[in-house]
Amino acid sequence: MILRPRARKLTLSLHLAVSVGWIGTVVAYLALSVAAANSDDVQVIRAAWIGMDLIGWYVIVPLAVASLLTGLVIAVGTRWGLFRHYWVIFSLVLTIVATVVLIQHMPGVSDLVDVARRGTSTGVDQLDAHLYGRLRQGDFLHPGLGLVVLLVIQVLNVHKPPGLTRYGRRKQREESARKSLAVEATA
Secondary structure, eight states, rough: OOHHHHHHHHHHHHHHHHHHHHHHHHHHOOOHHHHHTOOOHHHHHHHHHHHHHHHHHIIHHHHHHHHHHHHHHHHSSTTSSSSSBBBHHHHHHHHHHHHHHHHHHHHHHHHHHHHHHSOOOOGGSOOHHHHHHHHHHHHHHHHHHHHHHHHHHHHHHHHOOOOBBHHHHHHHHHHHHHHHHHHHHHH
């Protein structure tokens, strides 16, 4: 099924908005992580982690799911197809992996935020030293690698490297044969 032009443009616009939004919110998450890692103020560290938790659950996760769903609609509803081109498959797989890792990572962030909330405002000595050290380190690995993956997906989707899958080549031959038959029938 191919989307009509108006529906395709609407879906593509939505997909671009949520995908770029996903990238932007990961950058904001990393900024809060930098704030947590570079501060000695317990309140700043707590606030950064609480912000990371809120951004993660209420913005990044929904944008990731929306990006995955709108990407599927575009793939299925346009000439690119879901399994015709390698770049579409790579984008899909990377998006699924990024979304799954994100959803698995966020409960750990929430656990650390719960620890940060239980502390008092009197200083570091009220927080368990190990947990304070973990909060003070920030959270760079998952969001940093996630940002790299999202940028790779973006490059794939903009540049659309050539390369048809076996299925794509077969569909291309079938379409070519169908067009040839249609031309012969009209002649």
